[in-house]
Amino acid sequence: MKKLVLATAAAALCATTVMADVKVGMITTLSGGGAGLGIDVRDGFMLAINQSGRDDIEVVIEDDQRKPDIAVQLSDRMIQSERVDVMTGIIWSNLAMAVVPAAVNQNVFYLSPNAGPSTLAGKGCHRNYFNVAWQNDNLHEAAGAYANGAGYKNSFILAPNYPAGQDALTGYKRFYQGALAGEVFTKLGQTDYAAEIAQIRASGADSVFFFLPGGMGISFLKQYAGSGVDIPVVGPAFSFDQGILQAVGDAALGVVNTSQWSKDLDNAANQAFVASFQEAYGRLPSLYASQGFDTANLLISALETAEPADADAFRDALRAAKFASTRGDFAFGPNHHPVQTIYAREVVKEGDIFTNKIIGVALENHADAYAADCKM
């Protein structure tokens, strides 16, 4: 499982090898069903490292196979044997919960490029833990706010029956002010939603909110489109990401989803990122790639002013977040989670490619609901 990726090919080839000053450990999902997300985070992260031209950052990349016990083992190895300064990469909340608390307590910095479980934002927050993506509830809250703005009064909401799914519905309800036509928990990994769609049809709802990440969302959207039910759907960006939109096809067209990033966000950093990512990897970047890219740039910006060895100065440098984010302005709240604007996007077709277009702002400068519980 050992893969050393040196920052630049030049450094790797150079006979007088420069000693790497900073060691970054990346644990992410590179094999099995969820590999697409991990690959995007890794590619985005490495793109930023390569662009920085720094040859003193060594990144050790490992595959967690989406298994918590493997992730814990890898993290032990990175801390004990590789002696990394900074860790990053984990995609899934349950893996993050298994790895992060132990890692940050061993004086390693952890920068989360994707998962943001509520515990780590609230009671379990830590001075060495920074989330560069979002707190898990954020996009769902934005969907609730969007539903208000769109005038929805009677939502049918559904999510898988597991903690992230329960948080999703809670997040939506936190902002959504209308009535509920129905609230359904599906089975995790469920692939057939005929029963739920029938319930939606019979419920008299004026809108549907769903959180079904990965393949579950693809199945739901295709079946929903085929059912003839035409109640508008809204959801978080996870089911409308660049990686899976092509697999949903026409069924996703016109669906509104909430995201803190979109490839058409109008700022210089983002345009450069989208162009260079396409050039480097031959595909459009996804939400996850943008998060990986931002995570690496945050790290690089902090390294400009301080070394991880000087933990307090390095922490302050991270907190300042002085980097050009693909999201435009970027700032951390008191619990080291982003305070950011979340947009409503619509799925459109550009040529043969399905992608997203921003149609408005769902929540302006939004912070998460758990910051008050965080005593750092």
Next chain:
Amino acid sequence: MRMNETWVNALVLLGLVAVPGWALMVDEPFTITLATRAAILALAAVGLNIVLGIGGLVSFGHALFFGLGGYAMGILAFHAQTYSALDLGFIQIEGSTSMPVIWLVAMGVSALVAAVIGILTLRTSGVYFIMITLAFAQMFYYFAISWAQYGGEDGLSIYVRNGFPGLNTLAPIQFFGICFVVLCLVLLLNARVQASPFGLALNAARQSATRVEAVGLDPIKLRLVAFVLSGAITGLAGALFADLNRFVSPSMFSWTLSGELIVLIIIGGVGRLMGPVIGACIFVGLEHFLGGLTDFWHIYLGAILLCIVLFGRGGVIGLLTGKEGAHV
């Protein structure tokens, strides 16, 4: 080269100590963690080997006991760390962070569940037994996923490893020591059981249930005892595994884990005392080294497993000693 099985066994145990010993000298703590993982998986598979190797019952649901052990640890430690009592309705129990207490609870709960499941399932045999044990494990898997109080799918993190009187369990080598000693004790127990009248009768019941009945023994009762013993050992391994990771999650109940335990036994040699230990060492080693070669290492793992089935009857021990393993 044909080797004496006793020698092979001794070599394996020696190797399992020597590797972490070497790692300690050269300061490679992660290698110790790997060896600990191998020892714990071996322990779980030793438990399974009692019903599978000696009893001839292919349980495809042993992850159930592994998970129960893990959750026994998780729940007790969770209540101890949050200073909340575990309310069972009729009785309130304090949590605990002491390993011996946790082990007893893990084995007790696993044995109890094994007894209930055994009574319900041991009337079936062959493929039906394979599938019904799988069904029970799946029930617990889905239950654990939706059990929000203890983390559901996210699992439960225990930030500090539980304690053992007189030892610092956070030092990798000391925790390895605990797991290794437990493994040796269970192997010893297993050897005694195999040679005991009970073990012989169980073995005979695998070969011919009618003959065992003819001498006045009840094969179902024999199998039930074996199943309970087996469940308890795998449960103990589950508690240790959870402590190794300081984390439990429903994935400990997953059917792929049940499959992996079976794989360990077949690699080593079915029904052999040390089969699971060799199997676990090889499996953990493959996982570690193949993963370093390519993202697609599962292909190679699959190919190696296939070769073991097709050409290596009797597992690694069978290859080394020239004897075929037990037929199931």
Next chain:
Amino acid sequence: MSLILIIEQILNGLQFGVMLFLMAAGLTLIFGVMGLINLAHGSLYMVGAFAAAAVAGLTGSFLLGLIAALAAAALAGALIEMVVIRRLYRAAHLDQVLATFALILIFSEGTRWVFGSFPLFLDIPAALSGPVTLPGGIEYPLYRLALIGIGLGVGLGLWLLIERTRIGIQIRAGENDREMIAALGVDISRLYTVVFALGAALAGLAGALVGAIQSVQVGMGEPVLILAFVVIVIGGIGSIRGAFIGALLVGLTDTLGGVFLPELFKLFMDGGAAQKSGSALASMGIYLLMGAVLIWRPTGLFGARA
């Protein structure tokens, strides 16, 4: 809850059951004739779905995709039968479990190697898209009705094949007495390859049909595989009739349990808690059903041998 909704949910359960039957029929046929536990059956389902998605994507024709799915799965089935499975007929169940487990690893990562890590696109044909109105005012997706029809049709075809044709006689004879049909001069290894390819083709067909309304991705076969095993164990391993009844039972239990258990719990709990515990119980429903059936009849509903 209205009667229309209940009927619609029953149709959904039937459709799910019929798809499970396509998977389970191949699995039970292979076990019945050859006594083989094939964990890799889910991989053949995946092969079918990927072949259909790839060919439909290239040609734009769903029908060609279906044909490709049948061909690719049958070919993959015949290939693994001849290379691997053939050596395992006399081996213990345990070796079969391990070998086919290894095949899952190879197929899953091999598919990811060829097609990449992202899901593929496969859509239902335009002619079958959209809903139709059934008598009584029920709106139901046409494609799902077609799935029920195709599943029942395949079931009937399979019954005719086994009861009325020469190869069917050989299959039935093979289930009863392997030595005898060999003695009668039937080329048994060819028969086994054909049966295995047939079972694989059924799995591939199911994968392609279901792939059109779900996501075509690596690992899609394993959850269905477990369900198919539940089906054939409930029905009695080796029995096509049992697989059919079992598939419908599982389909209906899973669908109706997910809908009605939370409603039932709402009678004595508050909404949110009822929803959570009802769904939790529903997700265990089919395993409870299987446990109950096996405790009542240890060889399943129509099973003869263990």
